[in-house]
Amino acid sequence: MPKVRTPVVARPTWPPQPPPDESDEARAERVAAEEEAKRVSDSIDRGIVAEREHRKKNPNAKILLLGQAESGKSTVLKNFQLHFSPKAFEAEAEIWRPIIHLNLVRSVNFILNFLASSLPGARDSASRQTLSDSLSGELRRLCIRLAPLREVEASLTKTISGAASFSPSDTPSYNPAKASEVAIRSTSGWRSMLKVRRQSNGFKNVQKTSDANRRTLAACAEDIISLWNDPIVQNVLWEREISLQEQPGFFLDEVTRVTHDSYVPTSSDILRARVTTIGPEEHHINVENNATGNAKEWIIYDVGGSRSQRAAWAQYFDDVNIIIFLAPMSSFNQVLAEDESVNRLTDSLKLWQMICSNKLLASVELILFLNKLDILDAKLKAGVLFSNYVKSYHGQPNETKPVARYLIEVFLALHQQNTPKKRRIHPHLTCAIDTKATSAIIDRIHETVIVKILSSSAIL
Structure with a gap:
């Protein structure tokens, strides 16, 4: 087979060579245009550097809320708004x-x-x-x-x-x-x-x-x-x-x-109050009185938890400091609205396993909210037997503390079995409508976020 010689293509140079017959007037216009282009380019570069430095000095806390539908994500979001920006919340x-x-x-x-x-x-x-x-x-x-x-x-x-x-x-x-x-x-x-x-x-x-x-x-x-x-x-x-x-x-x-x-x-x-939004939402919370130190703005992504919306989760996995995963404990005797053959607690466990095993999230801090503690307590006191729905709990007390402790152990064990690398999980038993208790948890989350930000900035 005969060899074919590949033609040599000249690489473009910047600034381009002036035309050989360029007049003095044309040259002056060209030089002025090149200088203006360089000025604009340098200004953009300086803006990028300044923005990078600003983000280092004033980093944003980015949190992703995950969990099945009706797990309490919107209520947790409102708790963050009330905690960090109470005046805007009340307005x-x-x-x-x-x-x-x-x-x-x-x-x-x-x-x-x-x-x-x-x-x-x-x-x-x-x-x-x-x-x-x-x-x-x-x-x-x-x-x-x-x-x-x-x-x-x-x-x-x-x-x-x-x-x-x-x-x-x-x-x-x-x-x-x-x-x-x-x-x-x-x-x-x-x-x-x-x-x-x-x-x-x-x-x-x-x-x-x-x-x-x-x-x-x-x-x-x-x-x-x-x-x-x-x-x-x-x-x-x-x-x-x-x-x-x-x-x-x-x-x-x-x-x-x-x-x-x-x-x-x-x-x-x-x-x-409840209003369901179809599709992901990005919420910016401007911290009032700079009470949180480094993070002056919190960006919280609230993505839908129904089955049809879970495919959109992955696009939010990049560049978040923390994922808060919500699992409603009270749902042990309920089924998914989208599929009545699936128990809601089982669905939460499968979602948690998926998040824990995702390699893209291997370095992301995971905070676990075992939510709706108040409803779990009311159900158990009303005589609903947890062991009727969770067979592995057979023979154990039908009381709130033992049931909650059992669920924490199950979720932590799932993480340990599936995580790509060792990391600490921060579990919390929550009732999202209890503002005082949730505020204390948010304070601890804030500390975790700040440590994460400082670590990523090479300050720690």
Whole structure:
């Protein structure tokens, strides 16, 4: 085969050689352009160096929140906001009022839809007859008087999400994981949108609608309380193993207070409020009063925990200081909303194993939040047997401390078996709506983050 000679291609040089017939005027223009280009280039280089030095002196703390849906990630995020930026957190209290009202209204409409759909589905003829008799009396009248709340739900949903249209029938008849929440795309910027509406020329119209919704809620308050406390309602919910109290966004025990005309959400209310965002969110928390020393800004990534959103996790694995993994302990007797054949505790363990074994995360600090301690305690005291769902726990006390200790051991053992290299795990038993206890944990996390930042900066 004959050899083919590869042509030599001249490499470009900078600055390019001037044309041989260049005039003095053209040369002056060219030199001026080259000098301007160099000035701009040098300015960019200086900016990059300055930014690098600024980041060294003022590093950002970057945290990734991971865990299955309904594990408490959003509540933990709000705890960070309250801890590091309390003034900004409290300034947004009014924005959360329609969210809290929507949580309440959706809980009520969930019960109404559930009652309507449960007549043919009761477990036995006695239950079916009892429910039918009840609905023919006072309970049926309650349902009729509470019917206006469907329109309130539609109005609140439109206000929050900016949806062009919404049908009251969109409230699900039964989904135990979604009864009191509304889903909003992460790109919708609902907080900013509500702020703008309050300041815009159209605020009067928004306020008029808001006032009408609040009047309707206040007028229905006593009926809502009667519905929730009705023994037949409580009985049929119990028979179907539906526990609205366990869900975020539960305010049926605070009806009188949250429907009052002068109601302003408290920090505790905001932590309990629930709005689901579809898609990952990046939150920047500017530290007030520089109380945290080195880290003046905390960047927290809150990514969706449902199965359909987990594929997006990997893109956030780079350049984070810490991963906080949340596993709800109280979910031992629950199944995934997306797949009722999968136990939620089993799913959390598999997710934890996946995170621990990921080589990209071998050098990342892992903090484990075994969350919803309060709900676990209530379940065990109510007589739900942990060993009925976790066979390896057979014969051990059905009490909160031993169960929590067992779960810590299981999660730590999984990490030890799967981690690419030795590292320390920071486990915490948490109740994310307990601000005092969570604040103390955040202080310890802050210390861990600062050590991590200083180590990466070669200061330690």
